[in-house]
Amino acid sequence: MKATKVLVPVAGGIALGALLLPGAALADTTVSPSTTPVGGTVVLTATTCSPSAGDAIFHVTGPDRDQNVRSTTVAAGGGLSAELFTAGFTLGTYTVAATCGDGTSDGSATFTVTPIGGAQAGGRDGSGGGTLVAGATLLATSLGGAVILARRRRHAAEAATL
Amino acid sequence: MRGYRLGRLLVTLLAVGGLTLVGVGIARLPPRPPQPDAAGLPHRAAAAPSLPPLPRAEPVEVRIPRIGVRAPLVSVAADAAGALEVPPLDRPGVAGWYRPGASPGELGNAVVVGHVDSPAGPAVFFDLGRLRPGDTVHIARADATVVRFAVDGVEAYPKDGFPTDLVYGPGGAVGLRLITCGGRFDQDRGEYVDNVVVFATRTA
Known part of the structure; x- marks a missing residue:
């Protein structure tokens, strides 16, 4: 009888522990x-x-x-x-x-x-960079043209003084 | 002499055109979004009050006072290739809640994704990289509750090294993960190379 009284709370405690x-x-x-x-x-x-x-x-x-x-x-x-x-x-x-x-x-x-990998959470318009590159190309071309023109003019001036 | 004049005219036109394009290009360059500290910040949750998780409820709005965000939320999942969906780009002010995961307030990590920018300019999560530990994020839910989170850390990860487990993984706390793009913009691929992730834990 004593054993039963002890075992029941112990078993209850184990069951409660399993639940928790x-x-x-x-x-x-x-x-x-x-x-x-x-x-x-x-x-x-x-x-x-x-x-x-x-x-x-x-x-x-x-x-x-x-x-x-x-x-x-x-x-x-x-x-x-x-x-x-x-x-x-x-x-x-x-x-x-x-x-x-x-x-x-x-x-x-x-x-x-x-999901796989990260998120594609950007949607900026990158055309500003392209415009910048095109502008720089035109500027470089005009600079090259100016150099060629200056040389031609100098050669023409030298030829005229000879 | 005529050829020289023609050449000079051409050079002048090229210079004017070039300067114009450079000016337009500079004006059209989008602003770069702020980034987290280079050294990275810890993403361990600070000691938070012991709060019981909430039942599942759809979130309807995210507010981040520090960076002035107040945005409606839509549901997102993954596309056919398995990548995380993002809100439609024509609605850059909207953020997306990852529906297959936890809802904000539930046990686990709720995930919210938003664009950093769009063709129209900065988008809903443009300033996410400015957040610092202790900043607050509020999520309003369809059940009329508002869940408050405190930021634990903000980090940037290469997209091919995305920390899946830290973002979506199960955890013993009620967490929130905010995701957007960041880092360098790769012109060739037309996308940012990193993702910025904000780690936050529920506080109220």
């Missing part, structure tokens, strides 16, 4: 990197799934997707991994829930598919 710390329950599945430009590849890993129990299944859900991905590799740090290619994915956040080969859940994780 959802990250702890999510830690067994990882996605790396957690953010990828659309078209990039992320690696899904079920860290506590035993390869001897069979392939792990990663259930990927998100804005336009509900698909299963089967593990293909034994992860270097333990568990099972698969690569996921995000070409054609809609931008947004996706959830990956892993199930081990023996049917046990290995938790879940999220990753985000983002």
Whole structure:
């Protein structure tokens, strides 16, 4: 009887702790990197799934997707991994829930598919630079012409004095 | 003698034309947008009051008192090539909210993009590079709430080295990222070589 009185609050505390710390329950599945430009590849890993129990299944859900991905590799740090290619994915956040080969859940994780590169957020009119270059070219040409004219005039003057 | 006079006339016309074009060219050169400090500024969030995230709501207006911005917001996503869309260039006073991401006030980073300039001159985020840590950004939402953010830092990144994770990545805070163009204008490519990113954290 005493044992029951002690165990109930302890179990309640553990359950409350699990509710307050959802990250702890999510830690067994990882996605790396957690953010990828659309078209990039992320690696899904079920860290506590035993390869001897069979392939792990990663259930990927998100804005336009509900698909299963089967593990293909034994992860270097333990568990099972698969690569996921995000070409054609809609931008947004996706959830990956892993199930081990023996049917046990290995938790879940999220990753985000983002636009590629930066933003083309400028639209200035660059024609001022072109006009400047054209003007400089005309000025240089006129300067060259002036030099030629001056030489001709000098030669003509020299010839007249001979 | 006639040839000499003709030549002199031609040289004079060329000089006058050249000077005119140079003058027009200088007058038409657009102003260069201000840039963040060359050394870069930290983009770590300052200690902010502990505020619970807000539910999702579409933002409708961005205000940045320090640089006199008060602009309506439209939704943007990505184009067919996967690049971030920007508001239409014929509406340079409008900024765009990245709809697939967090809304301002939600947990995570809300992203707002705006043009730095347009053929008509400076655009909505022309002065973004002038912002400094502590400056405030206010976002009004469709649910009648106004979310206030404080700037943590402003940095410029080459477009081919855009910090995707810092801008869009998940985080444990309610953040805001403002994006525009900056750096040198590449005449050959017809675009700026950098993106200016403002990092901000919710304060109220």
